[in-house]
Amino acid sequence: MIQRIQTIFLALVALIAGALPFIVHLWTDETGAEIFAKDSMGFSLAFYASALLALIAIFMFKNRQNQFVLNRLNMILNLFLLGFFVYRSLSLSGETSVSEKGIGMLIPVFSIVFLVLANRAIKKDEDLVKSVDRLR
Template sequence: MIQRIQSLFLLLAAIAGGFMGNFNLWKAKLTKGNVASEDYFNATSSYLIFIVLMVSTILALVTIFLYKKRKLQFRLTVLNIFLAIAVLLLIYFKVQDKANLLQSEGAVIVQATFLLPAFLPVVMVVCLFLAARGIYKDEKLIKSLDRLR
């Protein structure tokens, strides 16, 4: 189980998802009148992002232990890739909504930046893709060995 490289990639994807849930993803410096302030956005700011992120993280952890059912493991990993892409898109759109909301409240956004943890879904997608590729190679190897018998 752990000897397989795809198990390590799945574990890395789960760790990236877990870290993303704990850190701020976006920071904006605001001015409202003469008062300067900062506003942050994290995964817990939106229930939808948090739920999809946790489903993706838990699915990556569960998929590690499905090493005897490679077809199911492959399908769940591909599904998880789509979930990680969905998290990335949701973050982008929710941050845009938050920025529009702040501006509609009369705040002027002086500077807004995505922080480093906002790119962890990209790390998740890459790790999940590499895991899916390893699972596919294992399945192909097993099929070729079955043909030799």
């Protein structure tokens, strides 16, 4: 059942988390240098882990409960990323000129939205299977 709508949502998460942080900048520091995810090993690992969890969840379509749990773990990872970005943007260490926030800081938000939509579709499939089993 790889042709389900949750596969599209999870593929979007894998694409967003796996490629976009390395194309768009996360923020611009006080010197004007753009900071990408590839500049920090922690950010790179977190974004790659999110993309990998989404890809693994795509191929766990036979076990919907584990797919649901894996998506929840991915949401928690993206919430940590988002929390770190908010912390980093609010605690600029004594800069005289304000650094610019990039669109890359919103990548975890988009990932969380698509993961919620995927979980909603997985729940709908699970409810459909349970209702069919009840009729047998």
